[in-house]
Amino acid sequence: MVKKTDKLKNFEKDFEELERLVDSLDNPGLTLQESLDIFEKAVKLSGTCESALEYARQRAQALAEVRGEDATQAEDTTDGL
Numbered sequence: 350m351v352k353k354t355d356k357l358k359n360f361e362k363d364f365e366e367l368e369r370l371v372d373s374l375d376n377p378g379l380t381l382q383e384s385l386d387i388f389e390k391a392v393k394l395s396g397t398c399e400s401a402l403e404y405a406r407q408r409a410q411a412l413a414e415v416r417g418e419d420a421t422q423a424e425d426t427t428d429g430l
Contacts, residue, residue, distance in 0.1 A: 360401045367394040 370391040374384060 357401055357405060360398060360405075363394055363401070364398050367391055367398060370394065 370387050373379075374387055374391075379387070
């Protein structure tokens with residue numbers, strides 16, 4: 350199983366590859382089989398990128414919640430002054 354941090358580390362490379370694959374589908378010289386093979390790779394990479402983005406979203410949300418708790422705690426301590 351791939352670690353979550355590895356997914357983030359490879360996101361840019363994977364996204365660039367996904368863009369390259371999608372662009373290559375515009376080639377009118379591709380056979381149906383070649384197009385399907387490229388499409389299959391693109392779908393798999395899309396899932397990998399989506400998973401990395403979801404992990405990043407959850408992590409950012411957790412950090413924002415922690416930051417919100419820190420601000421609330423700071424307000425509670427200053428209210429007592």
